[in-house]
Amino acid sequence: xxxxxxxxxxRIEDVTSRLSIGDFSRATHMTVKTLRHYHxxxxxxPAEVDPSxxxxxxxVEQIPTAQVVRRFxxxxxxxxxxxxxxxxxxxxxxxxxLGAHLNRLEEELGRTRRAVASLRxxxxxxxxxxxxxxxxxxxxxxAAAVSAVVDAQDCAAWxxxxxxxxxxxxxxxxxxxxDRPAGSSTTSCSPVTGAWPRCSCPATARxxxxxxxxxx
Numbered sequence: 001x002x003x004x005x006x007x008x009x010x011r012i013e014d015v016t017s018r019l020s021i022g023d024f025s026r027a028t029h030m031t032v033k034t035l036r037h038y039h040x041x042x043x044x045x046p047a048e049v050d051p052s053x054x055x056x057x058x059x060v061e062q063i064p065t066a067q068v069v070r071r072f073x074x075x076x077x078x079x080x081x082x083x084x085x086x087x088x089x090x091x092x093x094x095x096x097x098l099g100a101h102l103n104r105l106e107e108e109l110g111r112t113r114r115a116v117a118s119l120r121x122x123x124x125x126x127x128x129x130x131x132x133x134x135x136x137x138x139x140x141x142x143a144a145a146v147s148a149v150v151d152a153q154d155c156a157a158w159x160x161x162x163x164x165x166x167x168x169x170x171x172x173x174x175x176x177x178x179d180r181p182a183g184s185s186t187t188s189c190s191p192v193t194g195a196w197p198r199c200s201c202p203a204t205a206r207x208x209x210x211x212x213x214x215x216x
Contacts, residue, residue: 017060018047024058028066043083044069077101 025032038044039056044066046056065086072082081097088094146165150158 018057019060021046021056021058024062024066027060027063028070030066030070038069038079041079041083043079043086075101076105 019027021032021035024030025035028035030038035044035056039046044062047059047062048057049055050057068086069082072085073079077085081101085094085097088097146162148158148162
């Protein structure tokens with residue numbers, strides 16, 4: 001498909017106010033290549049295409065639509081989403097698409113902020129008065145655990161109750177007894193937002209629960 005040369009000034013060729021692709025490109029600040037692509041995908045189609053020459057002609061009334069498309073592209077909106085916005089039957093449907101894109105941008109912003117914070121920590125290093133962190137290796141041990149699905153706001157109370165119940169149930173079963181592996185913790189409780197909280201402790205061969213057993 002051919003187009004008229006994009007050189008020269010803006011030419012309004014007849015009373016129907018048709019613009020060549022070059023004129024429309026300058027009026028909308030879009031490249032000719034971009035306009036051809038938008039035509040190919042059905043995002044911004046010309047008002048008419050000459051059947052003999054293949055030249056594209058745009059109407060001056062299409063300039064506001066082209067400006068909207070360009071604005072959304074500047075805001076990082078995917079082309080398919082822009083098509084959906086332009087084709088929205090009402091303001092409510094349009095706002096749903098805009099809200100979905102806003103949510104995506106906020107998620108991307110959150111990931112970017114976390115990445116920036118991590119990089120800053122790598123450059124700055126841990127604070128001098130921060131807690132000492134030690135990395136060590138301990139032999140593999142058998143362990144029993146209790147876990148459950150708990151709401152985030154109930155996690156602390158669940159851990160407290162689970163530790164008490166675990167202490168009573170594990171008494172005399174080798175959990176935390178004199179023969180537990182050196183350097184291992186007697187009990188631990190790990191509430192993690194968005195994950196199952198878990199309480200566990202090392203167990204010896206005479207422990208009642210088998211390794212990895214638990215209540216869910």
